[in-house]
Amino acid sequence: GDSVTQMEGPVTLSEEAFLTINCTYTATGYPSLFWYVQYPGEGLQLLLKATKADDKGSNKGFEATYRKETTSFHLEKGSVQVSDSAVYFCALSESVNTNAGKSTFGDGTTLTVKP
């Protein structure tokens, strides 16, 4: 079945540091890939997405590139801020086959940015 593996956390960085959160996936079809962010006490917010190989999703300074050859979708940001402190989830959704419409999530990576 489908699965998503994220780098284990927590991750603690100083403000303006470079961020990478690794994500790899296993899927039977042709998934779309997503990064979601969850702030304390809130639901998930879509951060960015990529729907086919070599697509780059970007939003609010965050970027991730869909790498089919390495089945990866690593999240990066060049300069983090204290306000980026949150839990980040990598996820996939299949658009075809019997899993269409079902999203599979990783376990999340907690990011803390210190001033």
Add this chain to the structure above:
Amino acid sequence: DAGVTQSPTHLIKTRGQQVTLRCSPKSGHDTVSWYQQALGQGPQFIFQYYEEEERQRGNFPDRFSGHQFPNYSSELNVNALLLGDSALYLCASSSAGDLYYEQYFGPGTRLTVT
């Protein structure tokens, strides 16, 4: 434009009881999915409703059931509650016309079973 709304925000139940959670999808969306998020873990897919029918189901027992109404809103019912059912329950809506199933999440209902 209202986003996804869920009610109640918090709920405390006793083992063996039954609970109903409610979700209203984002305007223009016709598909509702439910997820269970245990503390410190990622959301786990419970099921998805489209056109008032269950279209997909994850690995959850039959104690978990749902319903979708003609206005696309949805309910999640859990019978015979167990301590392990304590979690944040998230509702997500999407459009069946969206090939990539981009989902919008509600704030969740925090269920505590004692």
